[in-house]
Amino acid sequence: DGGITQSPKYLFRKEGQNVTLSCEQNLNHDAMYWYRQDPGQGLRLIYYSQIVNDFQKGDIAEGYSVSREKKESFPLTVTSAQKNPTAFYLCASSIRRESNEQFFGPGTRLTVL
Amino acid sequence: AQRVTQPEKLLSVFKGAPVELKCNYSYSGSPELFWYVQYSRQRLQLLLRHISRESIKGFTADLNKGETSFHLKKPFAQEEDSAMYYCALKGGSSNTGKLIFGQGTTLQVKP
Numbered sequence: 134d135g136g137i138t139q140s141p142k143y144l145f146r147k148e149g150q151n152v153t154l155s156c157e158q159n160l161n162h163d164a165m166y167w168y169r170q171d172p173g174q175g176l177r178l179i180y181y182s183q184i185v186n187d188f189q190k191g192d193i194a195e196g197y198s199v200s201r202e203k204k205e206s207f208p209l210t211v212t213s214a215q216k217n218p219t220a221f222y223l224c225a226s227s228i229r230r231e232s233n234e235q236f237f238g239p240g241t242r243l244t245v246l
Numbered sequence: 247a248q249r250v251t252q253p254e255k256l257l258s259v260f261k262g263a264p265v266e267l268k269c270n271y272s273y274s275g276s277p278e279l280f281w282y283v284q285y286s287r288q289r290l291q292l293l294l295r296h297i298s299r300e301s302i303k304g305f306t307a308d309l310n311k312g313e314t315s316f317h318l319k320k321p322f323a324q325e326e327d328s329a330m331y332y333c334a335l336k337g338g339s340s341n342t343g344k345l346i347f348g349q350g351t352t353l354q355v356k357p
Contacts, residue, residue, distance in 0.1 A: 173349055174349060175349040176332065233280070237289045
């Protein structure tokens with residue numbers, strides 16, 4: 134089954150802990166993105182990667198980190214420095230950075246207890 | 247500043263009524279605009295893009311550069327159109343693929 138997968142679907146974290154959200158795609162897409170979705174605020178870009186071993190900060194990168202060691206994987210770490218981490222996180226990919234269409238994963242809901 | 251504004255959080259209409267979901271943008275240069283849709287329990291997906299000038303599921307959207315708008319329209323709403331709709335602008339200084347999303351509008355089509 135092709136597409137983008139995110140795991141886990143739900144994640145609970147205690148304050149002060151780092152947590153890593155998984156995003157994998159088998160579409161052979163070059164570009165990958167992480168968004169945060171909050172009610173009333175739409176989607177906001179956290180980080181994006183246009184090619185393996187390269188990534189750039191988005192609009193709200195503080196408190197987050199990413200890596201892009203493999204083309205198909207773009208994990209997001211939510212660190213303890215992120216002040217308000219409870220949110221719905223969406224991963225997306227596109228064929229190449231110039232592509233007009235992004236394909237989205239099912240999302241991970243992170244709750245900090 | 248590059249920005250997308252969707253002024254309505256919720257739009258509620260009856261089946262068969264016309265629908266217009268508003269989207270205004272702020273961008274210097276030639277914008278590329280999109281509408282994405284998220285149906286209940288489904289993934290966010292592309293509905294249409296202004297470059298294609300296409301009609302998808304009866305929806306159309308025209309780019310109005312004078313009014314900096316890209317409103318989504320459908321002449322006769324169906325119950326299956328109920329979803330969250332996001333207007334998006336391709337931003338960034340070069341072809342980075344970055345999308346700037348609006349706040350989203352929930353469309354509720356009542357029977």
